[in-house]
Amino acid sequence: MxxxxxxxxxxxxxxxxxxxxxxxxxxxxxxxxxxxxxxxxxxxxxxxxxxxxxxxxxxxxxxxxxxxxxxxxxxxxxxxxxxxxxxxxxxxxxxxxxxxxxxxxxxxxxxxxxxxxxxxxxxxxxxxxxxxxxxxxxxxxxxxxxxxxxxxxxxxxxxxxxxxxxxxxxxxxxxxxxxxxxxxxxxxxxxxxxxxxxxxxxxxxxxxxxxxxxxxxxxxxxxxxxxxxxxxxxxxxxxxxxxxxxxxxxxxxxxxxxxxxxGRAPTVDIVSEARVELSGVVTGLGLNPSDPASGDYVNNLPLAGAELSIYETDATTGQRLGAPVYTRKTGADGRWGPFKARAGMAHEFELKAAGYAITHVYRSPFPRSSGIVTLRPERITAAAEKEAAALAIFTRPRGYFDARRDTLRFDGRTPPPGVPPVGAGVSNSRLRLDSAADRAITAEFNGEPLAGRVWPAAAGHVTVLELTY
Structure with a gap:
């Protein structure tokens, strides 16, 4: 990239x-x-x-x-x-x-x-x-x-x-x-x-x-x-x-x-492939059976019956560019793919699964193939989030946000909500919006831009902007 x-x-x-x-x-x-x-x-x-x-x-x-x-x-x-x-x-x-x-x-x-x-x-x-x-x-x-x-x-x-x-x-x-x-x-x-x-x-x-x-x-x-x-x-x-x-x-x-x-110095650049093929697993969240009130715990178990639709999107607005380019309902193994992505295209991964919010995950273009593109739907649990008109999450799985070190913004906010002024201690920011009107919502981290759309929480939707780097 x-x-x-x-x-x-x-x-x-x-x-x-x-x-x-x-x-x-x-x-x-x-x-x-x-x-x-x-x-x-x-x-x-x-x-x-x-x-x-x-x-x-x-x-x-x-x-x-x-x-x-x-x-x-x-x-x-x-x-x-x-x-x-x-x-x-x-x-x-x-x-x-x-x-x-x-x-x-x-x-x-x-x-x-x-x-x-x-x-x-x-x-x-x-x-x-x-x-x-x-x-x-x-x-x-x-x-x-x-x-x-x-x-x-x-x-x-x-x-x-x-x-x-x-x-x-x-x-x-x-x-x-x-x-x-x-x-x-x-x-x-x-x-x-x-x-x-x-x-x-x-x-x-x-x-x-x-x-x-x-x-x-x-x-x-x-x-x-x-x-x-x-x-x-x-x-x-x-x-x-x-x-x-x-x-x-x-x-x-x-x-x-x-x-x-x-014993040799490498290139740190990621060399793009002409043909990109993606696959992975849809995983879920578990509830502690002995203490359901304790909330979700993370697991890597496959989520069966999840419906995945992948859309190509405009990289600056998050707008869908047409009908889904890939659809799949997961089986017992939770796997999806292979999906052949067009080079340079940004994507929205829409996940629907019983007991979860309809989760719209926006990703920047994939430069290479991968078989470990894990997808996990979100839940709307906190009272404040249930009352919000829309919920958006900005997440960096491979690192943390540091307001002093990084150039970052989320829907025009710098630093994003929940990111402390000192130290690299959080890897996501959750934004509660008072309007669910359809519009672009954007984020950027040290040069990697993301764009998605606002979806109504009342209808059970969540937006996730997920960084690659």
């Missing part, structure tokens, strides 16, 4: 900064440069409450640098949210053991399918816990050559003795103290012979903060520093300004990762 090229010079500066701040291992990490032609399989491991779809642009960047699409494997944990207490079963949540077992099975499946003796693992946030647990405690050390962890809170989101130590995110709890126990006389926290790299922000990761603001305890020390994601014995990369998700999904993080794996 045109605006990605404008990021190239910025990425070069960020990467130079990152490489200058490398903290080396006891011995230098070897690369795959001698065997790059074999393109070892890479397994991508998502974070807490997330899905495979967040790796979309990272896969495109690997493909744009020659990595075969069939060597890139993205897992999707059915219940991606961590338990409040790792040792206690919780409806719709997964334990550290659950995630490790799921990852182990997927790695073995990829090894069988590709014939490779080893894979590369890339983990974001909580996904890094599953990676470390598998290698240390699940027999994965022989099956993995390289690991890159982006924004994984390796020393906890908090490290307060006696406070919620049953959570896997507690730096003083049994899970992380076990993972971080010294592995050798040097006190390394990583398991060999796997070669490790971490990527972290200098100070803008919401889950690596000395103050408890983002865990609902403003003014309380977390006993975790900005360097919390680093691991002794790993190559630790620091990239200024990145938010929590960008430690895996940004161009700068990709560049550092590719350099680590291959």
């Amino acid at each position: 045109p605006f990605t090229r404008r990021l190239a010079s910025l990425v070069a500066v960020l990467l130079a900064s990152a490489l200058s701040l490398l903290v080396g291992c006891a011995s230098p990490s070897s690369s795959m440069s001698d065997s790059l032609q074999t393109y070892p399989p890479i397994v991508f491991v998502h974070g807490n409450g997330d899905s495979a779809a967040l790796w979309l642009t990272t896969l495109w960047r690997f493909e744009s640098n020659g990595w075969p699409r069939e060597r890139l494997h993205v897992i999707e944990l059915p219940y991606p949210q961590a338990r409040d207490n790792d040792a206690k079963p919780q409806p719709g949540r997964s334990s550290t053991a659950d995630y490790m077992a799921y990852l182990k099975a997927e790695v073995e499946r990829v090894r069988r399918a590709t014939g490779a003796s080893q894979v590369v693992l890339l983990g974001n946030s909580r996904g890094g816990y599953a990676v470390r647990n598998y290698i240390q405690n699940g027999g994965g050390a022989a099956s993995v050559s390289h690991v890159v962890l982006g924004g994984t809170p390796n020393h906890g989101v908090w490290a307060i003795k006696g406070y919620n130590e049953g959570s896997e995110f507690s730096g003083t709890g049994p899970f992380l103290t076990g993972l971080n126990a010294p592995k050798n006389a040097n006190g390394d926290e990583v398991t060999g012979p796997v070669r490790w790299m971490t990527v972290r922000s200098d100070n803008n990761d919401k889950y690596a903060q000395p103050d408890g603001l983002w865990i609902g305890a403003k003014g309380t020390p977390t006993n975790v520093g900005h360097d919390g994601p680093e691991l002794k014995g790993a190559r630790n990369v620091v990239i200024a300004g990145l938010d929590h998700r960008e430690t895996s999904f940004s161009p700068a993080a990709f560049a550092a990762t590719y350099q680590f794996l291959t």
Whole structure:
């Protein structure tokens, strides 16, 4: 996309900064440069409450640098949210053991399918816990050559003795103290012979903060520093300004990762394909059966019976350019596609499903094909939203909004509603409108524009403007 090229010079500066701040291992990490032609399989491991779809642009960047699409494997944990207490079963949540077992099975499946003796693992946030647990405690050390962890809170989101130590995110709890126990006389926290790299922000990761603001305890020390994601014995990369998700999904993080794996600098531009084919899964939201009043929880389970219609739209107004160019009612597997998109076209994905709002998702043009375009319908739940004439959501799945760092606007509002003046802590903005009159509603984030239409909430409609970058 045109605006990605404008990021190239910025990425070069960020990467130079990152490489200058490398903290080396006891011995230098070897690369795959001698065997790059074999393109070892890479397994991508998502974070807490997330899905495979967040790796979309990272896969495109690997493909744009020659990595075969069939060597890139993205897992999707059915219940991606961590338990409040790792040792206690919780409806719709997964334990550290659950995630490790799921990852182990997927790695073995990829090894069988590709014939490779080893894979590369890339983990974001909580996904890094599953990676470390598998290698240390699940027999994965022989099956993995390289690991890159982006924004994984390796020393906890908090490290307060006696406070919620049953959570896997507690730096003083049994899970992380076990993972971080010294592995050798040097006190390394990583398991060999796997070669490790971490990527972290200098100070803008919401889950690596000395103050408890983002865990609902403003003014309380977390006993975790900005360097919390680093691991002794790993190559630790620091990239200024990145938010929590960008430690895996940004161009700068990709560049550092590719350099680590291959010994070569990549292009961060996404190379467009002449033919774009899209597919994915429609997923839903679950209700806690033991406590329905607690609200929705996120899952990655397929949503059967969802009706999907895809429209080509005017990129500046969101107006439909005719009848649907694709329709599908999902079966038990929730899958849709393949849909052959015209190059350069923006799209509206209209979802209808029982128990959900009619959700209109507007996306900018797709430069490349993808099989992980996840779609999820919304619900109108809060009283204030039910009373609004129209509801619009502006969302950035692969990063957060930072009013000081970013150029962003939503329906003319700068910063958008709900975006704090300081810090990268939220990834969506919800706008309640007092009129449902049909009109364009636009948003922009650092050069990526989006345009949709206003739909009436009283008739059960919601507008979603979803960023790609």
